[in-house]
Amino acid sequence: MDKVVTIAERDAREAARRRSAADAIIAKLKAFAISRGGRFLVFGSAAVDAMSSESDLDVVVDFPSDREGEAVDFVEDLSRIHDLPVDYYLRSLASERFLARIANEAVTLS
Template structure:
């Protein structure tokens, strides 16, 4: 069997999980950069929270994101975030900050990161 014809190494389940966690962490960094630029250009901000904000992405983590933009730009900001996440193959949980209860805001404010 030639070197080119040899089967590639089989990854264990923990190895596949670690690779996916790394891919998602890299995707968060790339998406965060795009979101921050959009927010600066449009007078709003995105609030990243959860495992992505803590730098603790797992193989099954999503991007938790709050959208805080002027009302006239809210829909565009939401769509921009959805598109950026979809392109990066990064599952996302996106919601408007205005829809969040004070209790929820207080809970996630401890680790959120403002982008914008």
């Protein structure tokens, strides 16, 4: 008989999968930022190592205007490849209040 998987076990597995996906995405974002002269700011549960089975990846895209679209496309592609929802925010449109709120936990990738 197959072992019954509890909800807690399923949630723990999904949280671990999402953490692994976030780590892979973060590594690729850093390399992209270095090669393209911009930066990403990761904040939220991925930045403070508190991902759950429902976590997404929160990212601020901070690139020169002529590369911003390419950076957003890259983020969206990684989200699909790694099956991890990503909420991204454009630095060019973000309020100073929002940036101040995430400043203490944000991890800069550049």
